[in-house]
Amino acid sequence: MKEAIIIKNKIRTYRFLKGELTQQDLANLVQVSRQTIIAIENFQYSPSLELAFKLSIIFECSLDELFYVDKEIPSIK
């Protein structure tokens, strides 16, 4: 059976590094609801590529610094 990959993130850490940026402020910056930020932080929702890029621009980091997967994904040879 196909196993779902859970995309995790370090948004909580980066919010802290940005001077304890609130979830609401971050939501306003990327134009989503606070509930969406909460869902992303709790790994309940994987954002679209567009939203992921917006977040990485705000936190001034690359996508793979912000998002990661615990499991190794088999590479195509």
Place this chain on the structure above:
Amino acid sequence: MSYQSKKSLYSIVSTTLMLVIYSFIFYSRYQNGFYDNMSIVRFWSIFILLLIPLSVLTTILSEVFIGIALGIKKTLSQNKDDLVEVIDERDRLIELKVSKISQHLFVFGFSVALLSQYFELSLHYFFIIIIVFGFLSEVFEHVLNIHYREKGIR
């Protein structure tokens, strides 16, 4: 519970109440012999044709009521940002998934209704099954909406 979840919960209550009250009034009129000289198809056509504008009116009134309640809450609340209704990609994804599932439920109900005709049951069964599944699919849509908002969606 988020604003959208509360809205769904309110919609479940208002839809259920509206259908129960409407069915009760219609059934009372039926018991009093108001529709005695009508064919089954005409009787149920009247029921459904009146139900459609009534459900639209209920939805509009619900929206107005929720809007007023939100306005009052915004005035009283300290954290006003949390009460702003923002429709984003997660909302659209939930809406898409939920409407697809509820549509499947309604199609299943319609198939059951057709099956009742295959087994030569009364036409009443056909219309009752369609109305019940129409109602169930709407309630299920709101329940799933709450579920995905609270438990997450992938």
